[in-house]
Amino acid sequence: MQNLNKNGLSDVVTSVLLIFVAVVAVIAISAIILKLVNNPQLSPEASCATISIKNPVEIYKVCYNQETKEVQAILKRNSEEININLIEFILNSQIESNTWACSSECPNCNILKSEQTKTYFLSSEKPETLAINVNNCPVQSIKVNNC
Numbered sequence: 001m002q003n004l005n006k007n008g009l010s011d012v013v014t015s016v017l018l019i020f021v022a023v024v025a026v027i028a029i030s031a032i033i034l035k036l037v038n039n040p041q042l043s044p045e046a047s048c049a050t051i052s053i054k055n056p057v058e059i060y061k062v063c064y065n066q067e068t069k070e071v072q073a074i075l076k077r078n079s080e081e082i083n084i085n086l087i088e089f090i091l092n093s094q095i096e097s098n099t100w101a102c103s104s105e106c107p108n109c110n111i112l113k114s115e116q117t118k119t120y121f122l123s124s125e126k127p128e129t130l131a132i133n134v135n136n137c138p139v140q141s142i143k144v145n146n147c
Helices: 006-037 048-054
Strands: 057-065 070-077 086-092 097-103 117-123 129-134 137-143
Touching: 048 137, 057 129, 057 137, 070 086, 070 129, 086 117, 097 117
Parallel strands: none
Antiparallel strands: 057 070, 070 117, 086 097, 086 129, 129 137
16 A cells, blocks of 8 residues: 655645635735725815816905905806815915815805805905815915905
8 A cells, every 4th residue: 555645745735725815815905905996985086187177166356355354255166077075265475374175064165066156255364365276186376466
């Protein structure tokens, strides 16, 4: 009778088990990565390049009211193609920069609907420029004049 080499059989079983564990690990990691990639919260609806090309919001008029010490910014929404979750107003002066945010989570501020024009009032000392960001993407910057 032949004597079987037990070490040889053990090496074959170990190799098969290692290959099986590697395949299961690759499948598990692939499933996790695909789940993350397909998650809409992690992937923006529109890139900054798309937002800057389509320009969904534009500054129609901006001026500084010296009596009320407020900046009056009139914005116009151009289209509904891009979902807007956040509009940031950045007032820049020689001394400082102030930022205000308008989002769906803010009860006192409404984001523009399609083809809507809205006036926003921002308390500030006389700024030099107003810049707006849409969904954290720079869209437009304009000089602030007196009303």
